[in-house]
Amino acid sequence: MSKILVNGKEQEVEVPISLIDLIKRNDVAQPDMVSVQLNGEFVDRGDFNSTLVNDKDEVDFLYFMGGGSPINQQNLQIK
Amino acid sequence: MDFTEDQIQRYSRHIILQDVGVEGQERINKGKVLIVGAGGLGAPVALYLAAAGVGTIGIIDGDVVDLSNLQRQVIHFTADVNKAKVLSAKEKINQLNPEVEVITYYDLLTASNALDIIKDYDFVVDGTDNFPVKFLINDACVQARKPFSHGGILRFEGQTITVLPGTACYRCVFHAPPPPNAVPTCSQAGVLGAIAGMLGTIQAAEVLKYLTGVGDLLTNRLLTFNAKTMEFRTIKVKHNHRCAVCGDHPTITELVDYEQATCEIKSKH
Ligand SMILES: [Zn+2]
Numbered sequence: 001m002s003k004i005l006v007n008g009k010e011q012e013v014e015v016p017i018s019l020i021d022l023i024k025r026n027d028v029a030q031p032d033m034v035s036v037q038l039n040g041e042f043v044d045r046g047d048f049n050s051t052l053v054n055d056k057d058e059v060d061f062l063y064f065m066g067g068g069s070p071i072n073q074q075n076l077q078i079k
Numbered sequence: 080m081d082f083t084e085d086q087i088q089r090y091s092r093h094i095i096l097q098d099v100g101v102e103g104q105e106r107i108n109k110g111k112v113l114i115v116g117a118g119g120l121g122a123p124v125a126l127y128l129a130a131a132g133v134g135t136i137g138i139i140d141g142d143v144v145d146l147s148n149l150q151r152q153v154i155h156f157t158a159d160v161n162k163a164k165v166l167s168a169k170e171k172i173n174q175l176n177p178e179v180e181v182i183t184y185y186d187l188l189t190a191s192n193a194l195d196i197i198k199d200y201d202f203v204v205d206g207t208d209n210f211p212v213k214f215l216i217n218d219a220c221v222q223a224r225k226p227f228s229h230g231g232i233l234r235f236e237g238q239t240i241t242v243l244p245g246t247a248c249y250r251c252v253f254h255a256p257p258p259p260n261a262v263p264t265c266s267q268a269g270v271l272g273a274i275a276g277m278l279g280t281i282q283a284a285e286v287l288k289y290l291t292g293v294g295d296l297l298t299n300r301l302l303t304f305n306a307k308t309m310e311f312r313t314i315k316v317k318h319n320h321r322c323a324v325c326g327d328h329p330t331i332t333e334l335v336d337y338e339q340a341t342c343e344i345k346s347k348h
Pocket of ligand 1: 247248249251252319322323324325326
């Protein structure tokens with residue numbers, strides 16, 4: 001087991017682990033809604049599968065945040 | 080600029096503040112700030128900037144006040160329901176500080192009007208609640224070399240970054256709006272009202288720091304917080320050389336209106 005930093009907190013994982021597996025492991029509900037930095041460098045979304053995380057790496061998950069109201073009032077309808 | 084007795088009194092807590100002083104207050108009074116969205120974030124930003132004496136505050140918003148806004152949009156009151164948000168905001172600002180000139184745009188910020196509107200201002204505040212306009216503000220400000228503050232809130236969390244010409248932009252970090260089907264589903268939406276105040280006041284402080292030249296702005300750093308744990312974190316972000324708008328070979332040279340993703344409340348299966 002190796003130690004990596006995910007959003008500033010230590011996690012123990014078997015390395016190498018792919019970014020996509022790390023995303024799943026961290027229960028990121030919508031990988032489309034996350035931007036990832038590996039050791040301070042942004043990783044293209046298309047490279048989440050092929051990018052490997054190794055011992056002592058630092059990973060940051062940055063999430064899209066709007067304003068808490070994705071509901072367009074006109075389209076609000078209870079089905 | 081010579082301050083009157085009343086102004087010296089009104090702004091005394093800034094004037095006696097060592098890093099601000101008379102000079103800093105003068106800069107605030109000469110400042111022109113555009114607030115995009117008179118909602119959860121725009122409300123505290125507008126109130127604090129008005130109280131601080133920012134000379135010109137522009138507010139753009141195409142919505143009217145809805146009862147569901149009052150839980151967090153503290154510049155609007157119950158009697159304002161159905162009133163244009165820009166008008167409601169202007170009325171409160173005038174009452175708080177009649178010296179502030181308020182310019183209202185009862186409109187949406189779009190690819191066709193963005194550059195023309197922002198050109199008159201020193202600083203732009205993103206107080207919007209949707210991704211298409213967040214990216215539009217970013218691209219317009221980067222292209223026009225206008226400093227701006229990005230702000231986003233969701234549930235119990237908030238994030239903000241200040242962007243100056245040459246520093247990491249919103250698109251450096253988030254590349255492109257999320258695909259419409261990835262935008263938070265309704266069950267994941269909502270926001271704790273006070274979060275809007277927490278984040279909006281951080282944005283207002285950044286504006287005042289920018290105008291007065293005091294301190295270190297939140298550039299190349301994304302501040303995030305989670306009110307459930309009350310943990311704050313700043314994540315270093317770098318200018319992205321592959322950024323589509325501010326990178327070495329920008330592919331975005333014209334502003335575009337992205338399609339607005341919407342979400343419908345569905346019954347549970
Ligand atoms: Zn950029």
